[in-house]
Amino acid sequence: xxxxxxxxxxxxxxxxxxxxxxxxxxxxxxxxxxxxxxxxxxxxxxxxxxxxxxxxxxxxxxxxxxxxxxxxxxxxxxxxxxxxxxxxxxxxxxxxxxxxxxxxxxxxxxxxxxxxxxxxx
Amino acid sequence: xxxxxxxxxxxxxxxxxxxxxxxxxxxxxxxxxxxxxxxxxxxxxxxxxxxxxxxxxxxxxxxxxxxxxxxxxxxxxxxxxxxxxxxxxxxxxxxxxxxxxxxxxxx
Numbered sequence: 001x002x003x004x005x006x007x008x009x010x011x012x013x014x015x016x017x018x019x020x021x022x023x024x025x026x027x028x029x030x031x032x033x034x035x036x037x038x039x040x041x042x043x044x045x046x047x048x049x050x051x052x053x054x055x056x057x058x059x060x061x062x063x064x065x066x067x068x069x070x071x072x073x074x075x076x077x078x079x080x081x082x083x084x085x086x087x088x089x090x091x092x093x094x095x096x097x098x099x100x101x102x103x104x105x106x107x108x109x110x111x112x113x114x115x116x117x118x119x120x121x
Numbered sequence: 122x123x124x125x126x127x128x129x130x131x132x133x134x135x136x137x138x139x140x141x142x143x144x145x146x147x148x149x150x151x152x153x154x155x156x157x158x159x160x161x162x163x164x165x166x167x168x169x170x171x172x173x174x175x176x177x178x179x180x181x182x183x184x185x186x187x188x189x190x191x192x193x194x195x196x197x198x199x200x201x202x203x204x205x206x207x208x209x210x211x212x213x214x215x216x217x218x219x220x221x222x223x224x225x226x227x228x
Contacts, residue, residue, distance in 0.1 A: 109167055
């Protein structure tokens with residue numbers, strides 16, 4: 001069945017970088033927009049950004065624009081989130097999520113299990 | 122950016138109760154709203170999209186309504202499995218956003 005599995009989380013010092021990956025299976029990855037959403041401990045959901053099915057369009061939340069970059073490799077069915085200049089406030093569980101076919105804006109139909117990123121000295 | 126203001130933040134209810142959660146958008150967003158359910162330690166689950174369309178497999182006790190700036194999620198008869206946190210999401214623009222969440226607790 002459709003599945004998303006994130007990896008790459010861990011403990012990182014403030015100011016450093018980290019790259020998350022999300023492996024997709026069970027569906028035609030290259031047809032769908034893909035999102036990243038995070039959730040700080042005990043907090044709500046925060047949408048981070050979306051990449052179109054063909055990577056031609058990317059949109060980001062104001063809070064991470066310029067620091068975070070979303071990319072994808074459709075040949076490897078993999079989504080990425082490159083995070084730079086990390087801050088303590090970026091500590092959260094990061095989810096990758098499947099959007100709509102051929103549409104960059106839309107709701108999420110499938111979520112990964114999440115990967116925890118802790119930014120700490 | 123479009124802000125989604127969700128209320129209440131916490132709701133205490135009993136099994137069998139009718140429950141309503143509201144989301145207000147800071148600007149008109151047609152019907153581009155989805156609702157999700159999240160249980161502790163789990164990823165969210167899509168319940169409703171386009172304000173009122175039930176996702177496949179979701180029980181019919183869940184319903185959504187609204188357009189423009191005001192939206193509601195209703196659970197017609199609360200079941201034990203429904204105690205969770207619920208989030209609205211707007212996807213009107215290419216800068217999507219979630220409401221703050223409503224935790225539905227056992228009364």
